[in-house]
Structures are given as structure tokens and as C-alpha cells.
Amino acid sequence: MSKHLLSQIPAINKILLLDEIKELMNTYTEVAIKSAIKQYIEEVKQAILNEELIEVPSLSKIVGEVARIVEKEDKNSLRRVINATGTILHTNLGRSLLSEKIKENIESVAFNYSNLEFDIDNKKRGSRYVHLIDIIKKLTGAEDVLVVNNNAAAVLLTLNTLVKDQEIIVSRGELVEIGGAFRIPEIIKLSGGVPVEVGTTNKTHLKDYENAISEETGALLKVHTSNYKILGFTESVSNEEISYLARENELVSINDLGSGQFVDFSKFGLPYEPTVKEILDSGIDIVTFSGDKLLGGPQAGIIVGKKKYIEKMKKNQLTRALRVDKMTLASLEATLKLYLDEKEALEHIPTLHMISLSKERLFGKADVLKTKLSSLDFDIRIEEDKAEVGGGSYPASYLESVAVKLTHRKLHATEIERRLLEVEIPIITRIKDNSIILDMRTLRTREFDIVKAALEEVTK
Numbered sequence: 001m002s003k004h005l006l007s008q009i010p011a012i013n014k015i016l017l018l019d020e021i022k023e024l025m026n027t028y029t030e031v032a033i034k035s036a037i038k039q040y041i042e043e044v045k046q047a048i049l050n051e052e053l054i055e056v057p058s059l060s061k062i063v064g065e066v067a068r069i070v071e072k073e074d075k076n077s078l079r080r081v082i083n084a085t086g087t088i089l090h091t092n093l094g095r096s097l098l099s100e101k102i103k104e105n106i107e108s109v110a111f112n113y114s115n116l117e118f119d120i121d122n123k124k125r126g127s128r129y130v131h132l133i134d135i136i137k138k139l140t141g142a143e144d145v146l147v148v149n150n151n152a153a154a155v156l157l158t159l160n161t162l163v164k165d166q167e168i169i170v171s172r173g174e175l176v177e178i179g180g181a182f183r184i185p186e187i188i189k190l191s192g193g194v195p196v197e198v199g200t201t202n203k204t205h206l207k208d209y210e211n212a213i214s215e216e217t218g219a220l221l222k223v224h225t226s227n228y229k230i231l232g233f234t235e236s237v238s239n240e241e242i243s244y245l246a247r248e249n250e251l252v253s254i255n256d257l258g259s260g261q262f263v264d265f266s267k268f269g270l271p272y273e274p275t276v277k278e279i280l281d282s283g284i285d286i287v288t289f290s291g292d293k294l295l296g297g298p299q300a301g302i303i304v305g306k307k308k309y310i311e312k313m314k315k316n317q318l319t320r321a322l323r324v325d326k327m328t329l330a331s332l333e334a335t336l337k338l339y340l341d342e343k344e345a346l347e348h349i350p351t352l353h354m355i356s357l358s359k360e361r362l363f364g365k366a367d368v369l370k371t372k373l374s375s376l377d378f379d380i381r382i383e384e385d386k387a388e389v390g391g392g393s394y395p396a397s398y399l400e401s402v403a404v405k406l407t408h409r410k411l412h413a414t415e416i417e418r419r420l421l422e423v424e425i426p427i428i429t430r431i432k433d434n435s436i437i438l439d440m441r442t443l444r445t446r447e448f449d450i451v452k453a454a455l456e457e458v459t460k
């Protein structure tokens, strides 16, 4: 029975001659189409052998399936999505978006040779690390700077260079785990240091650090409790006190800031957080932070602080393993230049722009979207909502936001949510009261037409 069916499967060459398949060749290569046909035929054979199919699919069915496979195979695995969730630094969706303003800088370095490690003035070999020094010094007041692959690498390199085989004192209230794999006690051990925990979960006093200092101590480490908040009776020791105590005892003071910011966001309704410059001004020797969290640049780890310490890091073999590439350097330098004028930074760096959008502008966006979607089969309301910064910053704090709330007259919201993940550019939404929520802080005006087309497609 199945043998008979197998012999009825059309030959690849015959399928290739079909008009619809020839049409596909306008979009895809012959190699890709052949491979899709082979794949589909293999699937059909298996299904026949497993007796899941009792007849050979029609030619039109074959053409449809081949088109589906070739289209799917053609898509890159890593690709664009639209974030309508209201979480600005969405770790699963790529954290910060780069500024359009820096496109040219990236292009010119990526598609041409560059002076990455060439000192043009002195006509000799140079270092890739010089390119960011001046701009970061200007923005933070640091004595010296080193940029590595990400902030996890920055912490590892700092500890491994400065306090290997020594004790590192850290508060029990700051033993953070970031993203499932980066745990402060583990990273200290990995760097070769010995963690010494002091204080309690909610309260750590200066005397806790003082009492723990011994001959073996190398550093006092402060860690930003990026993704959680301890409420109630809490106490931690200030950067000033930590740096003073470290100096008195000839230890290094280190602050793993996590996000790191150059702008005070309290004017946009978020709690006050010190800027990188303020932390260095408080006397801390080394501060580490991410490039793609609140800074709004590419993934990178930025180390700033005392020259004598950073010089040592540059000589550490680990630096070579953790080094940044030219694309990161180009995009980070161009992003940081926008900070020279805070107004420019707030307007043109998407992360900052989204944080700083006023409610008025959010309502304005919502009105535009509502009008655009009015022809669709949805009840559309504009509602006040809450957005969050995300990405391990400002835990338990919200930004006031505005959402467009879509209730379909027939389809369930979970069904629409699911279908929106299957369109050409997947759209990530939230659901509330059997409605789709589109948050105006993260959904961009330029994406409105794509959203409209997708909503049309998933509800037709």
C-alpha cells in the first residue's frame, strides 16, 4: 500500500517546472527552492511510511507547502520584532535600541578599513582602547577608562586584576543575581577572589565592613541591587563612607553599578539615582557599568576610575579575551557624543527618549494610532497605564504611560496575541481584560503602519 503511494510522489524536476514554483524563483534562489522541495518530499515520505498520510498531496498543496518552507528557511533566526509591552530595556528583546543618529558612524567603520589599532598622528601601531578615553573622561570626570565586552566582563576583569587571591568584602544585601547566571559571590570566586559577606539582608552598617577588614582584605565592593528592592527597615553604607574606609585601610573601593547613567532621570518621575560622575566624585576607585542598559548604547562593559588600577587591567591577559570589536567601539563613541548635549541625548537615544516622553506626547501618539486603527474590527480605548524601565534598573518603579487598548469583537485576546507573534515582524504585546494592550512608551510612531497591517492580517 505505502509502496504504491511512494511511487506516486512527483519527481523534484517535475515540481520545479510548475509555474508557481518558477514564480518563487523571482524571490528565492533555485538552491533554496530545491532544498525546500526535498525537505517537503521527505516529510511526505515519512508520513506515508508512518501511515499518517493515505494519499499523495495534490500539486497545489505541494506548491503551497514548498512556498511556506522556503519562506521560513529564508528568514534569519535573529530578526526584528516590535515591542509594545511598555518595558523599555526588555532583556529578551535586545535591551537598548541604537540611535539612528549614529548609523553613519557604524557604517563607515564597518564597511571600510579604520584606524582601529593604528595611531595616525605618529604613524605607528595604536590601541583600540584609546578611542573612547577622551569622551568618557569628559562625561564622567574619570582619570582613565577601559571598555570590554559587557558589564559582567568588566566586573570579572576588575576583580581578577586588582584583588585576585584576596578577600572582597560585600554586603549581604547586595548579593545580586542577574539574568540567571551572573551571581556576585560566584563571579568573585571565578575572578580568584574570596567573598566575605557582611551585614544582613536588610541592614549593613559601616562597622560591619570595618570589623571584616583583615590582612587578607583587598577590596570593598558595592553592588547595585539592580533588579530587586528591599523595603521596610533597610540601611546600606554610602559610596562616600565605603571609599573613605577603603582609603584608610589601603584597599580598593569598587562599585558595580550595573546600569550606569549620565543623566538624572528623577525629573521624569523615577527615583533619584546617582550618575556615574557623582559616584566617582564620592571617591570610589573603580566603577563598572553596562553600555546597553540606561546608557542606551551597544552591549559593552565600561570601567572608569583611577589610572593606576586601569593601567593594570590593560595588561591583564583576560582583557584580550574580553575585548570589544570595532562595531561596538564605533557605536559607543557615537552614542556617547550625543551626551555632550543632554537635550540631544534625550531626543535621539531611544532608551532616553522613551523614558523622557511626556504624558502629553504619549496621549498624542495614542490618538494617532487610534485613528489609524479605527477601520478595524476592534473596540479601541485609550487608557492610562504603567510602563517600566526594565533591564535591571529601577526595580518596583513605574513610569506613567498611555496605552491603546484593543478589544476584538469576535476573537479572544490570547488568540490575537499568539497570531501577532507569527506575522512577518512579530509584535510583542500584553493582555489585560481580554484586550490587547499597546504601550505608547515603547511602540514607536514609525511602527504604527506595520502594527495596523499585522492587526488586519491576524483578524481577517
Ligand SMILES: *Cc1c(COP(=O)(O)O)cnc(C)c1O
Pocket (backbone or CB within 6 Å): 150, 151, 152, 153, 155, 176, 178, 182, 223, 224, 225, 226, 227, 256, 257, 258, 259, 289, 290, 291, 300, 301, 391, 392
Ligand atoms: C546588568 C548587571 C550586570 C551585568 O551587566 P551585563 O552588561 O549584562 O553583562 C552586572 N552587575 C549588575 C549590578 C547589573 O545590574
